[in-house]
Amino acid sequence: xxxxMSPDATEEDxxxxxARVEAVGGEANVSKGLTRTIIGLVGDIESFHHLxxxxxxxxxxxxxxxxxxxxxxxxxxxxxxxxxxxxGRQVPxxxxxxxxxxxxxxxxxxxxxxxxxxxxQAAGATLLRGGAFKPRTSPYAFQGLGVKGLEILAGxxxxxxxxxxxxxxxxxxxxxxAEHADMLQVGTRNMANFGLLQAVGEAGKPVLLKRGMTATxxxxxxxxxxxxxxxxxDVVLCERGIRTFEPATRNTLDISAVPVVxxxxxxxxxxDPSHAAGRKDLxxxxxxAAMGVGADGVIVDVHPDPxxxxxxxxxxxxxxELRELASAVRRLPAALGRRDASERVREG
Ligand code: PEP
Ligand code: MN
Numbered sequence: 001x002x003x004x005m006s007p008d009a010t011e012e013d014x015x016x017x018x019a020r021v022e023a024v025g026g027e028a029n030v031s032k033g034l035t036r037t038i039i040g041l042v043g044d045i046e047s048f049h050h051l052x053x054x055x056x057x058x059x060x061x062x063x064x065x066x067x068x069x070x071x072x073x074x075x076x077x078x079x080x081x082x083x084x085x086x087x088g089r090q091v092p093x094x095x096x097x098x099x100x101x102x103x104x105x106x107x108x109x110x111x112x113x114x115x116x117x118x119x120x121q122a123a124g125a126t127l128l129r130g131g132a133f134k135p136r137t138s139p140y141a142f143q144g145l146g147v148k149g150l151e152i153l154a155g156x157x158x159x160x161x162x163x164x165x166x167x168x169x170x171x172x173x174x175x176x177x178a179e180h181a182d183m184l185q186v187g188t189r190n191m192a193n194f195g196l197l198q199a200v201g202e203a204g205k206p207v208l209l210k211r212g213m214t215a216t217x218x219x220x221x222x223x224x225x226x227x228x229x230x231x232x233x234d235v236v237l238c239e240r241g242i243r244t245f246e247p248a249t250r251n252t253l254d255i256s257a258v259p260v261v262x263x264x265x266x267x268x269x270x271x272d273p274s275h276a277a278g279r280k281d282l283x284x285x286x287x288x289a290a291m292g293v294g295a296d297g298v299i300v301d302v303h304p305d306p307x308x309x310x311x312x313x314x315x316x317x318x319x320x321e322l323r324e325l326a327s328a329v330r331r332l333p334a335a336l337g338r339r340d341a342s343e344r345v346r347e348g
Contacts, residue, residue, distance in 0.1 A: 001048050002076060003039040006060040013058025014039065020051050031077045036060070040076035042229075067264065069221045071228035072235070077266040083206050083234045086163030086182045091126045093236050093268045098333030099297030101165065101270070103129035105312035106142065107149035110156070115304040117156045119318070123326035128153070128162040129299055133177070134311060135169045135189045142310040150180035157182075165208055165299075171199040178203040188213045188240055188275075191223050201230025208299075210238045210272070217257055221265055237261060237269045238299060241276030250278025250315075253286050258293045270297035274315040280306070283317055284324050291332040300325065 003017055014030060017039055021028040026043030041048055053062050067073040082094025093099045102120035107113045107130045117128050132149025153164045163182035168174050169190060177184055183206045190196050191212035200207050207227055211220045224235045239258060241251025253276035261269045273286030287298045303309045303316035317325060
């Protein structure tokens with residue numbers, strides 16, 4: 001349920017609503033918009049009805065949220081959110097900026113990770129990606145370096161200043177991943193792993209939630225709701241392609257998911273053209289499409305020697321493709337009214 005305050009409502013009016021809701025064991029999330037304050041209520045709807053909130057001073061309207069997800073819905077929080085990553089709010093991901101995230105699919109060695117990070121940074125990326133725990137389709141494929149990989153990532157953050165996003169595949173590893181990383185990634189294969197979603201919801205770090213490869217947009221938002229219900233609203237959604245009948249690409253990038261999600265949820269949405277296509281020649285065109293459709297950023301694979309990569313070499317960028325992507329990131333989002341995330345960081 002949502003309580004919409006009138007434009008002239010005072011702080012005391014808002015506090016009175018919150019106090020009433022909390023008195024019956026409910027949760028009240030206050031969001032101050034440009035013109036009015038909205039209070040999202042979570043808890044037993046019946047008990048809220050008995051409160052007669054409409055009669056309180058400063059209340060303009062009370063209505064139910066019709067979406068099945070509540071905390072991540074724009075009905076609950078009308079303005080689109082910005083999620084900040086890194087110590088001291090280093091990197092924004094949200095509607096005003098375009099965030100470029102890049103790095104190796106998997107952390108293999110300290111040298112390879114540092115080189116990939118430097119390539120990413122030189123191309124304009126502000127956030128480093130890299131997998132230490134790799135959720136591979138085959139149990140015989142390289143599974144990642146685990147905690148050793150996290151230590152390498154932390155060292156590379158130290159060397160480059162780039163905050164790190166890395167995947168966690170098991171609820172038992174959430175604490176150690178949160179200790180080393182700035183943002184926790186939940187991958188496509190774990191989008192509906194509700195125990196893991198709840199654990200990352202309690203980890204105190206922002207979460208990058210990839211869309212399940214066979215998940216509808218509603219199921220994806222419900223997964224985000226699991227994280228939000230544990231008190232963590234710092235969730236960034238990532239469209240990474242879905243399974244269709246088309247074998248030409250590894251997955252089919254559902255580009256329309258970006259504006260569909262933005263219309264219904266306040267959470268930022270980015271695109272992973274690397275895992276969508278599985279082919280490096282398609283990464284730049286798909287990244288441009290992501291910028292054009294209004295995505296809040298992209299996340300791409302880069303590798304200093306894709307031929308020798310232990311994971312996803314065919315989709316890793318290097319050389320001319322990376323330069324082409326860097327140039328698109330510098331020009332296109334600005335032409336569409338967004339600022340480069342690094343520019344906003346410099347301005348504070
Ligand atoms: C990844 O980003 O390394 C990854 C495994 O992606 P996805 O979960 O989208 O396959
Ligand atoms: Mn990969």
